[in-house]
Amino acid sequence: MIEAAQLRKEYRMGDSVVHALDGVDLHVAAGEFVSITGASGSGKSTLMHIFGCLDRPTSGTLRVAGEMVSVLNDKHLAEIRNQRIGFVFQTFNLINRTTALDNVVVPLIYTRRSFAKKAAREALERVGLGKRARHRPSEMSGGECQRVAIARAIVNKPRLILADEPTGNLDTRTGEQIMHIFHDLHAEGITIVLVTHETDVAVQAERMIHMKDGKIVEDTAVDDRRREQILTQTHDAHTKAFRQKAIARAVVPANARIADADPVRD
Amino acid sequence: MFHIQILLMSFRGLRQNLLRSLLATLGVIIGVGAVVSAVSILEGAQRDILDRFESLGADQILIFNGVDRHGSRRTQMNSLLPEDSDRIEEDNRDIVLATSPQYAGAAQVKYFEKNAYVNLLGGREAYPLINNYQVLHGRFITREDVRGDAMVCVLGYKVAEDLFGALPPVGKTVKINGKSFIIVGVMEEKGALGFVEVDNQVVIPVTTAMGRMFGQRYLTMLVVQCTSADRVPVCIERVKKSLRAGHQINAGQDDDFTIFTQDQFKQQLGQVALIFGVVLYSIAGISIVVGAIGIMNIMLVSVTERTREIGVRIAVGARRFDILKQFLAEASIISMFGGSLGIVCGWAIANFLSEFTQVIEVYTPPIIIALALLMAVMVGIVSGIYPAIRAARLDPVQALRYE
Numbered sequence: 001m002i003e004a005a006q007l008r009k010e011y012r013m014g015d016s017v018v019h020a021l022d023g024v025d026l027h028v029a030a031g032e033f034v035s036i037t038g039a040s041g042s043g044k045s046t047l048m049h050i051f052g053c054l055d056r057p058t059s060g061t062l063r064v065a066g067e068m069v070s071v072l073n074d075k076h077l078a079e080i081r082n083q084r085i086g087f088v089f090q091t092f093n094l095i096n097r098t099t100a101l102d103n104v105v106v107p108l109i110y111t112r113r114s115f116a117k118k119a120a121r122e123a124l125e126r127v128g129l130g131k132r133a134r135h136r137p138s139e140m141s142g143g144e145c146q147r148v149a150i151a152r153a154i155v156n157k158p159r160l161i162l163a164d165e166p167t168g169n170l171d172t173r174t175g176e177q178i179m180h181i182f183h184d185l186h187a188e189g190i191t192i193v194l195v196t197h198e199t200d201v202a203v204q205a206e207r208m209i210h211m212k213d214g215k216i217v218e219d220t221a222v223d224d225r226r227r228e229q230i231l232t233q234t235h236d237a238h239t240k241a242f243r244q245k246a247i248a249r250a251v252v253p254a255n256a257r258i259a260d261a262d263p264v265r266d
Numbered sequence: 267m268f269h270i271q272i273l274l275m276s277f278r279g280l281r282q283n284l285l286r287s288l289l290a291t292l293g294v295i296i297g298v299g300a301v302v303s304a305v306s307i308l309e310g311a312q313r314d315i316l317d318r319f320e321s322l323g324a325d326q327i328l329i330f331n332g333v334d335r336h337g338s339r340r341t342q343m344n345s346l347l348p349e350d351s352d353r354i355e356e357d358n359r360d361i362v363l364a365t366s367p368q369y370a371g372a373a374q375v376k377y378f379e380k381n382a383y384v385n386l387l388g389g390r391e392a393y394p395l396i397n398n399y400q401v402l403h404g405r406f407i408t409r410e411d412v413r414g415d416a417m418v419c420v421l422g423y424k425v426a427e428d429l430f431g432a433l434p435p436v437g438k439t440v441k442i443n444g445k446s447f448i449i450v451g452v453m454e455e456k457g458a459l460g461f462v463e464v465d466n467q468v469v470i471p472v473t474t475a476m477g478r479m480f481g482q483r484y485l486t487m488l489v490v491q492c493t494s495a496d497r498v499p500v501c502i503e504r505v506k507k508s509l510r511a512g513h514q515i516n517a518g519q520d521d522d523f524t525i526f527t528q529d530q531f532k533q534q535l536g537q538v539a540l541i542f543g544v545v546l547y548s549i550a551g552i553s554i555v556v557g558a559i560g561i562m563n564i565m566l567v568s569v570t571e572r573t574r575e576i577g578v579r580i581a582v583g584a585r586r587f588d589i590l591k592q593f594l595a596e597a598s599i600i601s602m603f604g605g606s607l608g609i610v611c612g613w614a615i616a617n618f619l620s621e622f623t624q625v626i627e628v629y630t631p632p633i634i635i636a637l638a639l640l641m642a643v644m645v646g647i648v649s650g651i652y653p654a655i656r657a658a659r660l661d662p663v664q665a666l667r668y669e
Contacts, residue, residue: 049662049663052581054580054581054662054663054666055662055663074585074586075585078580078583078584078585078586078588079583081580081581081582081583082582082583082584083583087581087582089666093574093577093578093581093666094578095575095578097278097282098278106578106579106582107582107583109275109584110579110582110583110584110585110588111583152582156583
């Protein structure tokens with residue numbers, strides 16, 4: 001799904017050059033659930049923007065969803081963002097003056113699809129917000145907003161979802177519900193790349209990548225044993241219990257329905 | 267689908283920021299409103315005046331008393347005498363068909379208890395012919411009436427109706443400013459001739475008017491009917507010659523009369539209209555420029571406000587051209603909205619003035635509405651292009667981070 005070779009991204013800051021990405025090699029297979037962690041400034045957001053075709057690498061090659069995006073022009077990149085990638089942001093990034101439904105319609109406008117409302121409604125139903133279609137972001141909770149954003153990301157049925165700290169602005173309970181949706185999407189075979197700095201969230205992926213100074217410093221597959229290992233490195237009973245729950249959450253039956261998720265009331 | 271979506275989006279934006287959009291587009295509203303009302307009034311006035319002058323045929327010459335241009339003040343130089351009329355006819359029988367000396371005044375006409383305030387015209391037998399104005403009942407004033415200072419009168423249609431209703435007026439006696447006149451005829455319904463409402467006019471012999479009625483020496487004007495329109499220039503020269511001879515003006519001295527033709531009136535009218543037009547269109551042009559700046563300003567604000575939204579749109583697949591189109595559409599819609607309001611306001615103002623004054627005629631040419639709308643769209647596009655380009659050029663990564 002993603003094949004990156006020697007990706008570099010440099011910014012000029014006055015006289016000095018900042019290496020936001022310093023030679024990243026990464027291969028993400030179709031259907032994988034990958035989490036990326038790292039301190040701020042480690043390059044994880046830059047990497048996400050480049051994967052999402054919002055930014056171009058200074059050098060290196062990148063193949064996303066089968067397309068050699070490092071050589072495509074703006075028009076083709078727009079098409080790939082539109083058709084093959086779903087973006088989920090930390091701050092939801094909804095358009096506040098329109099309804100949930102209209103927000104979900106936005107990608108379809110650029111796909112030039114008729115029956116856009118129908119597809120958008122279906123996407124909203126998938127995230128359990130069918131009844132909130134007419135509400136505006138200001139009338140909804142953070143969790144609901146993020147679910148609208150996920151509906152917007154999946155409305156064009158992409159095979160890849162890029163989520164940049166999707167639970168960062170949510171309380172833990174709501175965050176869990178959002179993660180539940182990601183697990184369901186993953187179970188359907190969608191590739192997910194998720195940036196976070198919460199260990200509890202990161203370990204829910206199948207593979208954890210840790211970045212530092214624009215480089216991948218750790219890339220480990222996560223199995224149940226490893227998950228235990230990471231999460232039990234605490235002496236606080238409350239945290240421990242919470243983390244155990246997260247471990248349980250990571251194993252989701254493939255036939256789980258997203259719409260069954262508890263409606264968020266917070 | 268796509269374009270409709272974009273238009274709908276823009277409409278919604280406009281509705282949500284109604285007051286702001288209204289203020290932004292104020293310049294366009296004023297500009298378009300000024301153009302529409304000005305053109306309506308100007309066009310109406312021009313039509314009205316031209317209509318009136320149509321009754322003054324292209325084959326006629328109007329002669330008025332002269333104006334003394336010496337010194338700083340212009341003073342009326344009374345000179346036209348009833349005899350001038352005969353002289354012009356006698357001198358130029360080959361190209362002058364008829365002449366109509368006129369003395370215009372106002373008078374009160376009484377028939378028992380009934381009263382009418384009328385335009386009183388001292389005229390001659392050629393008056394109906396020259397003005398293509400027919401007698402309905404009885405007869406018009408004859409040459410004999412004029413010669414004999416007869417106390418006869420011919421009523422305009424409305425005067426007859428007001429004083430007599432369904433009764434036949436011919437043969438009855440009325441008092442005009444206290445003097446008794448016999449009614450010899452009633453004119454057809456005509457409306458207006460030139461600037462005179464002839465239906466509310468009473469005609470008496472010019473000699474009677476100038477003598478017994480008003481005691482005046484000089485005519486108000488003199489109409490000369492030429493044999494054909496293309497002979498009018500020759501006719502003017504000949505009439506001048508006759509009048510100069512009659513008034514004993516030496517070579518080198520100025521005329522003591524003024525000659526007008528339909529052509530000259532039209533030309534003068536055209537000049538006045540042109541001056542008015544230039545002034546009004548300048549005002550409109552300035553307002554439109556101000557309007558364009560207003561719209562550009564509000565669009566720049568809108569782009570800045572919606573930086574994140576633009577970032578999101580790009581992230582979910584909008585091409586830069588899509589962003590450009592969206593903001594251009596918004597600017598055009600705001601401008602069109604202003605233009606439409608301007609048209610309605612301009613039209614309303616023109617019609618209000620017309621109703622209120624009862625003098626101004628109003629005519630709004632459909633083409634001006636189309637032009638105004640077109641202009642509004644142009645203003646929208648011109649003023650929206652820069653903000654739209656700025657929006658389209660935003661870096662999505664920066665835009666998504668924008669607070």
